[in-house]
Amino acid sequence: DPYQFDPKRPGYFAVRSAKPFNAEPPLNVLADSWLTPNELFYIRNHLPVPDIQPDEYELEIEGFGIKNPIKLSLKELKEKFPKHTICVAIQCAGNRRSEMTKVKQVRGLYWGGAAISNANWSGAKLVDVLKYCDADLNDPNIKHIVFDGADTDATGSSYGASVPAETALDGLNQFILAYEMNGVDIPRDHGYPVRLIAPGIVGARNVKWLNKITLSDEESHSHWQRKDYKGFSPNVDWDNVDFEKSPSIQEMPIQSAICDPVDGSTVTPNANGFITVKGYAWSGGGRKVVRVDVSPDGGSNWITADLEQEDTPLNRTYSWTLWKADIPVASLKQGSNFQVVCKAIDSSYNNQPENVEPIWNLRGVLTNSWHRINLKLT
Numbered sequence: 001d002p003y004q005f006d007p008k009r010p011g012y013f014a015v016r017s018a019k020p021f022n023a024e025p026p027l028n029v030l031a032d033s034w035l036t037p038n039e040l041f042y043i044r045n046h047l048p049v050p051d052i053q054p055d056e057y058e059l060e061i062e063g064f065g066i067k068n069p070i071k072l073s074l075k076e077l078k079e080k081f082p083k084h085t086i087c088v089a090i091q092c093a094g095n096r097r098s099e100m101t102k103v104k105q106v107r108g109l110y111w112g113g114a115a116i117s118n119a120n121w122s123g124a125k126l127v128d129v130l131k132y133c134d135a136d137l138n139d140p141n142i143k144h145i146v147f148d149g150a151d152t153d154a155t156g157s158s159y160g161a162s163v164p165a166e167t168a169l170d171g172l173n174q175f176i177l178a179y180e181m182n183g184v185d186i187p188r189d190h191g192y193p194v195r196l197i198a199p200g201i202v203g204a205r206n207v208k209w210l211n212k213i214t215l216s217d218e219e220s221h222s223h224w225q226r227k228d229y230k231g232f233s234p235n236v237d238w239d240n241v242d243f244e245k246s247p248s249i250q251e252m253p254i255q256s257a258i259c260d261p262v263d264g265s266t267v268t269p270n271a272n273g274f275i276t277v278k279g280y281a282w283s284g285g286g287r288k289v290v291r292v293d294v295s296p297d298g299g300s301n302w303i304t305a306d307l308e309q310e311d312t313p314l315n316r317t318y319s320w321t322l323w324k325a326d327i328p329v330a331s332l333k334q335g336s337n338f339q340v341v342c343k344a345i346d347s348s349y350n351n352q353p354e355n356v357e358p359i360w361n362l363r364g365v366l367t368n369s370w371h372r373i374n375l376k377l378t
């Protein structure tokens, strides 16, 4: 069993696949903490978790603009470069896929709304490490930065991904080679000892167990870069899909979801006739969430939620926003059913689409329609 050396996991996760291990925390606790505790952070593995000894770890760096390929140990990564900490939410492209698959079957793990989490990540800046390698970053051949993981399949090929060079090398974007998650060593499931943190970029490119960086003139050749994690029109299905026709997902669209109460619950209003609704919101590319609207009646009336977020610039916000709203239910009869909806707006005034049907795609990625939950009053 190639998975026999995987770490032990706590029982409270909703497991979407056991081998490889894929799991999300219970949605109703996700919005309780601004920083997702490491033990609650969703886990998305494609392969067995590698068992890397810290003193054997090596990061290889090569490619265009680099005369002499270099290898760095974990110790060097920690000692030679300033330690930089940044708060970044990571979201899987498949987050909320279970809602899309209800419209029409899609291929992929049956994720609910908790395939997203938020943490402080510390490590060396990618640009600092490349400067140390004497990389000539003006080399016109450098078009993509390719990241490879130490996790491999039965044939020996590893997980890999790439990000356009202009995104990854923009100092303001703060790509980091992280060795700490919320102040402690990154847990094995999340990439011990080193993972890439690509702020504002889809989870799939945040390569865990990072052991090689290549400055390349083309995208990663990995299956997950070229034949997966791409969006398509609802008219494209498995008999006519051409993966070369869509760009790989990098930044993600505006997203929000209600975490508490959960869909299908029965709720009791407080003495003033209100119920409290909580959730998260996030957008890709560093765009900040500027507003979250919550509807107590399926989208006819709206209430503006209170936001909890970092004091970061409008176009450089990589952490998530937590939100809360008290919605009035006093006018509803006891025992009646009602639908609560949320939608977020980012700093480019991007909105979430009202329904999931027009954004349906065969892989069930990029689900970001209004999040709707049906509740019942006691």
Ligand code: MTE
Pocket: 041, 042, 043, 044, 045, 046, 047, 090, 091, 092, 093, 148, 149, 150, 151, 159, 160, 189, 190, 191, 202, 203, 204, 205, 206, 207, 208, 209, 210
């Ligand atoms: N990196 C490696 N080496 N192997 C993987 O399977 N999964 C990717 C990404 N990095 C993956 C990886 C995907 S699809 C996601 S969504 C994130 O890691 C999940 O990170 P997490 O498990 O820390 O939440």
Ligand code: MO
Pocket: 044, 091, 092, 093, 094, 203, 204
């Ligand atoms: Mo993912």
